[in-house]
Amino acid sequence: MISEIQTFIENKSNTKEAFDSLNQMIQYVNNKKVTILMIVEDLSDTLVNTDPKIRAKGVELLIKVFSNCDVSIITPKIASVILKFCLERLNDLHSLQSLLEGILYITENLEIDSEIVNDIPKTLFDELTIQGYQQTVRHVIFKIYDSLVEKYLSELKKIEDIFVPGFVQTVEGEKDPRNIMIIFKIIKIILKEMNYKPYIEDIFEIVFCYFPISFKSPPGNVIKITTEDLKNGLRECLTAVPEISKFAIPQLIEKLSSRLDNTKRDSIDILVAGGEKYDIEDYINNLEKLTEILRDEAFDNAGESLESLYLDAISSFTNIYSRGGNECLDKYIKEMTSKPISYIKDYGHPRGKFSRNIICAVIKENEYAFNKIINEIFPDLMDKIEQPNPPSVQSFLMEYVRSILSIANLRFIGKDNIIYQYKDILFKEFNELKKSDDDNDFKKDMEISSIGGLYEMANLEEFLPADQIKDIINDFNNKLLSDSREEIRKLCLKNILGLSMKNSDLITTITLPLLYNKLQADMIDSNYEWVLQSYEDITIECKFYEDTISKLISLYEDGINGKQNTDYLTKLLESVKNIIDRGIQKEINNKDIIVNCFPIFKDNILRIVIHNSVQQREELQNIDIISLIFQKFQSIMDEDKNKEFNEEILNIFVNKKLLNSMDIDGNIEFNPLNENSPKAQTCLLNILISITCNISQDIFNNTTAKVINEEFLNTLVKSIINTLNSNYANLVSKFISLYCIRFNDEKCIQNRIKAWIENDIYSVINSNMVFKETTIILFSWFLKVLFVKSNPDVSKYTLDLINLIPNESHATSCVNGMKTIFDVETFPIEANSLYTIDTEFEGNLINTLLNELIVIYKSSEIKNIHVIVALGVLLKLSNVKSITCKEEVKPIMLYALTLEDSSVLVSSLEFLIVLTSALPNELRSDLFILIKYLLRLTKAKNSLAYTIKVRVLSLRFLDLISKTYDNYELLPMKQNVINELDCVLDDNKKYVRKMAVHCRNQWFTLVN
């Protein structure tokens, strides 16, 4: 062991020798060959060596071994010995860093005696002058304090009369943001848990010296501390206890008149945040000064970004001063409002608008202040608005009244309020306001004030009679539908939504039908989306789901009959989906209201789609959305309702029993599970599939599994084998596979599948029949079931599928089949909720298939591109790390980059991208050739096969390479890449250019 010690001490700490010998010693300790105490003994001379460097190395070695060995080996006794050792040696400057790290390790990871715990801060206070050390040492010291407070707070409390002053004195002047965060944290704890009162002034000083925080996080922000974190920390410290206010309030008020906006912002922030905790007396003592600055600053900053800050602060201070009783609040109100009120009185003062804002801010959040000011100003104001005023004055005054009414609504004023005496005048004046015919600059402002004022009046409790409210809503409706200005339309929508709480009846009987009529009338209007959106918003606000959904569906039906385009129909269904979605979120405690809409939706939509299909019309493109809406309903309905629904669907699709309400008279029978059905019918199978995915296992066992028997499945299998209709084959096979996956007698169903494969499918595949495509589709879906169930026979069958690939006419179906088997997104539900895959089984199967594909590839003389595509597809769907034959696959995939077939290129690029991000080392040696190929692929002019997707993938790959590999590997190729990409910057396609710019910039930033 001596030799390891020697090696460590003689070499620099970052050398391999030192590292190895250290590791060796840690191993010894972990294997219990030596103990820590033995190391201390061996080191005894070194630890007291007169050469400080050797001494420091000795300490470093001891601490490193100690803090890296297994925690279980360290007994409390050793821990306390080492801790004492570290504490005693703290005055040895050369070993300081290691000693502190030792202390930190012990405080963070080990349990130590309470007596020794208290020695730590005492020694730290006595021995260290923190600000004399470099940053790394300081940070360790602060981390020690942090862990002490975290773990041993109760012990520290016992020595609070030493800890508090000691800490406060030693931390002064710290600049490292990480340490400052710790200071803030500990100060907060001191203020909360310890006796801070004798030291409050000192505490205030060390904290307040950081005000205002002007920290700018460094690029990349490695320390992960933001300005906000620091600001929050500072604010919480400064507002933690009432005693601070004596010092803080005068200082903060002074800072309010600072030149810098940020300082003003932060001062206000703390003054307002202190409102709850601070001593109200301190606020009262500074009232005049504070109000003067607030008022003046609010005037000076009027119209600028700080205006709202000051106004909000003025509102908050009303509440803060209300803590001091009415007398105190009266004083505040007087100070704050007397000047603004006098400014407003002559109505022409340029500061009128800002005075108005200040007055409103004062009364906004306090009832007493509101009543007091309103009683004072309202009668005069009313007198004035009734007089003939020039438009500028009238517009100003009415906006003033509107603001007051809006506050009145916030304060829920009662009928005894003075405002109620003027309701007739107000209603008249606000109506007059919008009628103004003069084309002056204030027309629009007046209109907005009028809309706002009428809204506020309609919202006040028992302020207006019902017929007047109705008039107002009618007015909003007209504007909502026909005003050409978006601003006004939005305002009206907002107001209607605001009124819907109290006037739900009026809105559902007037507004919604109006919107519906509009939707019916013009479908191509540019306002269409706006109207639909409003319809949606109002429905949700008024909880008028059922009616709207049925109306939207009837619009959908009209749209189908009127042969509207898919976009239009999709929008309607999207709207239904949004209503249900938002409804579910809003009615979280009352989902029944949404569930109640289900029968209407279900009956109508099924009637419509089935009717459409039996009329031999075109296929509907929005079945996915319909399935999605059904899924949403399924998720909120109870088990019984779900079961009932599933039975109904099975009756329709399997037993062909349509509901009476559907009343269908079509040209042909409704039977989507028949291979001769038109596409318009088979596409509805998506609904059946989606629902079967989403029902619970119980429901499946009790309904679906009972309705569909073996004989029925047999018929379906036969029908697929005997048809040429691949769309039908795909959907029905998908359904059969889903059924088999969910079927609970696994053994039985797997044997059945094997029988189908060996008897029915193989007879077609091995025959000379030309039409094998549908059979291959069914085959793949069966293989998916066997794969999901980890059936050992699946590899044999899949190899048979793969062996069909070299045959040109089946290659594409076989490759698609492979996708079907391994893709997790084949069903319209998350795969996890249907089945779980045994990853080991999957890995083995994929490796077997890959090996077989490689054999096929090598054995054929002409390089079959389908084999490469299949390889690419399989590789992309697999977990790259579990592939065993990477070495053989790699050259094939690289070779594929030279071929001129876009599907081959895409599959190869996709695989190589995945490979590079997962295992960059695999391609390290091929970088040069790879980049050469990729650069060729980025240029459209080289080949027609270099499609947009190929170019984009190549650029994405080049970008990935620049981020993955080290600069020294890439620099030799940098200039070439940049030059070659120059012409890609002029690609025909925007997106390719965008990728090229991004990629090229990435390469530009590579430097030595």
Added chain:
Amino acid sequence: MTVLNANPVVYEVSKKININDIKYNINEGDETREPIDAEEIFELIRTINDPEHPLTLEQLNVIRLESIHVEDSNNYVSVTFFPTIPHCSMATLIGLCIRVRLLRSLPSRFKIDIFVAEGTHQSDAAVNKQLNDKERVAAALENSHLLKVVNQCLIEKE
């Protein structure tokens, strides 16, 4: 270095889109040319960082979509930018950053002009002259320190 404009007005910007998140509706067969337009140029320069603040030029409203002029067929681009204050000493550096970004991102067939908007800077004429003098730009970019500053401004934040 004291910051000249310590509290600039920050404007709301559209969300930055991660290039890998864009779902491009690829119509493989369609290879018709989509000409380079003002929006594309704006997209290129909006993410340039201001030399003084941790904000982008778009956030400071230094560059605006409407002040970009592009003629794809005539190989011409001009960008006019608006310094936040008339005595901004960073105006030339900002102009240089815009130029370098465009040099690196546009095909070499383009002639690029960069201007300070008239009346927004006390010495706009001098700055314009400096920014559009090919040799002075080339000389500036040979200065490794300056290039480092420019590259810093061009780093796209995640």
